[in-house]
Amino acid sequence: MTASAKLRSRLLISVVSVVIILIIMDTLITIRNDKIIEVNRSLQKEAETVKVEISHFAINIIHNLDLGLRSYALFNDPKYLPPLDFAIRDKDSIFLAVENTLKRQQYPLQEFYVLRDSINAYADLCVKLKKLYDSQQHEEFMRLANMDKGYHLWLQYERFVKNVYEFEDAINAKATLQYNNAVYRNYLVQLILFLVSVPALLVMAWHTKKKFLMAWQIRRLDLEKAALLTEQNTRLEKMVQERTAEIQHKNEELESRNEEIATQNEELLEARSIIEEKNERIQNQNTILEQQVEERTKEVVQYNLQLEKFTFLAAHDLRSPVARILGLGRILAMSRNEEETKAIVSRLVQSAYDLDVIVNELTRILEIKSDGKRKITKIDFQSESDSIQSKLKREIFESKATITTDFGKAPVIHSVKKYFRTILFHILHNAIKFRHPVRKPIIHMQSEPGEDFICLSIADNGIGIDTEKYGDQLFEFHKRFHDHVQGKGLGLYLARIQMIALDGKIELISKPEVGTTINLYFPKNPDRKP
Numbered sequence: 159m160t161a162s163a164k165l166r167s168r169l170l171i172s173v174v175s176v177v178i179i180l181i182i183m184d185t186l187i188t189i190r191n192d193k194i195i196e197v198n199r200s201l202q203k204e205a206e207t208v209k210v211e212i213s214h215f216a217i218n219i220i221h222n223l224d225l226g227l228r229s230y231a232l233f234n235d236p237k238y239l240p241p242l243d244f245a246i247r248d249k250d251s252i253f254l255a256v257e258n259t260l261k262r263q264q265y266p267l268q269e270f271y272v273l274r275d276s277i278n279a280y281a282d283l284c285v286k287l288k289k290l291y292d293s294q295q296h297e298e299f300m301r302l303a304n305m306d307k308g309y310h311l312w313l314q315y316e317r318f319v320k321n322v323y324e325f326e327d328a329i330n331a332k333a334t335l336q337y338n339n340a341v342y343r344n345y346l347v348q349l350i351l352f353l354v355s356v357p358a359l360l361v362m363a364w365h366t367k368k369k370f371l372m373a374w375q376i377r378r379l380d381l382e383k384a385a386l387l388t389e390q391n392t393r394l395e396k397m398v399q400e401r402t403a404e405i406q407h408k409n410e411e412l413e414s415r416n417e418e419i420a421t422q423n424e425e426l427l428e429a430r431s432i433i434e435e436k437n438e439r440i441q442n443q444n445t446i447l448e449q450q451v452e453e454r455t456k457e458v459v460q461y462n463l464q465l466e467k468f469t470f471l472a473a474h475d476l477r478s479p480v481a482r483i484l485g486l487g488r489i490l491a492m493s494r495n496e497e498e499t500k501a502i503v504s505r506l507v508q509s510a511y512d513l514d515v516i517v518n519e520l521t522r523i524l525e526i527k528s529d530g531k532r533k534i535t536k537i538d539f540q541s542e543s544d545s546i547q548s549k550l551k552r553e554i555f556e557s558k559a560t561i562t563t564d565f566g567k568a569p570v571i572h573s574v575k576k577y578f579r580t581i582l583f584h585i586l587h588n589a590i591k592f593r594h595p596v597r598k599p600i601i602h603m604q605s606e607p608g609e610d611f612i613c614l615s616i617a618d619n620g621i622g623i624d625t626e627k628y629g630d631q632l633f634e635f636h637k638r639f640h641d642h643v644q645g646k647g648l649g650l651y652l653a654r655i656q657m658i659a660l661d662g663k664i665e666l667i668s669k670p671e672v673g674t675t676i677n678l679y680f681p682k683n684p685d686r687k688p
Contacts, residue, residue: 173358180351187347191340201333204259205326211256212322215315218252219245219277223284224308231291231299242288246281253277265325273318280311534684535575539565539605539614542575546583553590559599561586568605568612571680577656582616584653585676589618594671611662611679619673625666653678660684 226242229235253274260267283302290299489502543563547554554561571578586601593599599618606613650666653676657664661681668674 173361177351177355177358180347180354184347184351188344191344194340195337197333199333199337201329204263205330205333208256208259208263208326209323211252211259212319214252215256215273215277215319216312219249220280220308220311220315223281227284227287230288231303239288242284246285249277249281260322263325263329265322269318269321273314276311276314280307283307533574534572537571537573537575537578539563539569539571539603542579542582543603546579546586549583550586550590553587557590557593557599559590559593559601561601561603564602564604568607571612571614571682572684573660573662573680577660581653581656581678584650585616588650589616589620589674592620592674594619594621594673607682608679610682612682614678614680615675616678617673617675622670622672622674623666623668624670625668 222241222245226239226245229238230242257267257270260270287299287302290302540563547561589601590599597619599620601616601618603614603616606615654664657678661684663679665677665679666674667677
């Protein structure tokens, strides 16, 4: 860029900067002048308001006091008293309005206070004259009326009005002067802005025209350069095509060789893939076998523990009736009395019956543990509930139990019907058997669907179980928690092992003297194979 071009550029920037500064100044001054104009208009309006409010002294107070009193005294009729009453009522609000306005204007209020006291005194005098007139004291009324206090008050009011009007006129004149000065400053700044902006716009127009001319010349040179480049590109393209044909021929030869190599690589990759797939299958089979072995080992260990415990408990339960039978047999051998013999035989029969019951219970437990063939069928909650209630009809009648159901959310499940009936029978039988001694048993059954299970809940208001004390023994074999009712302690144990056999779970929530709730969780999608 030449020195003259740099100079023109700096000059243009300077002119534009000056114009921008003047526009900003014009905006700021205009805003300030608008505020001054607005303030002065407010002062002018306030001055006129003060004049109007002061005129109310004469119209609404002094004049109404005189008018009301004179009309009342002239016609002796109360209907002419409202002006007097209005004047006395409104004078304080008029005084307050004028006083606040004069305070804002910083007017000396001493003269205002004197006039206000005089008007108040004259209002009191008018009230006193009305009372004298009402009491027929006409001489005193005429004496005070002839003093013509209203005239003197009017003269005092005119002096106050004159002074206030002069003060307000001075405020108005000052506001008018400031208003005119603000308007003049606005005109002056706008004139300066016009005188500076017009030459600046002319300079910018000349500079823009020169830029357009330079741009046109650059465009013409670009066209010439483009034509030259097009010619060179044509020659280069011809050379590139020849070279490309040569390279393409060589590439075809390379591609032919690459295809042979690719075919060999594919064969190798296919063989490698087959080997990897076989290795993966072998690893997966090994993993599955290891998991199965581990699970089977856990099952065998658990089963052995359960079998060991079951064997111990079975031996313990069988030992008592067998011992009684052996003892009674020895006593029977030594007996010589027929009645004693009958009694011993009766006890032998009872012991044999007890032994049979225990054997049957153990047989049922073994059937559940060894039953590998479970037939999955559709079970309707309401139908099965009605069937079991029919079996417990005598117990329900004797205990006066109330059983309610709500199976609307999940009316059916798919499970082993034999197990389901046994579980529900034991739970309902226990709810009636372990009822509270002072209240009728109430039992409620309802079903709720879950994500993986369907929950059947059976709640009663019986005597309950202390779960804090017996929590870890609730579902053990031959465990009893109440001695006042006969039982074998098998109900919860059978329910638990049958729920485990069904791939479900059982949960007991209880509180002594309140009741018990048992939740049975049946899987939604059990194994339906026979």
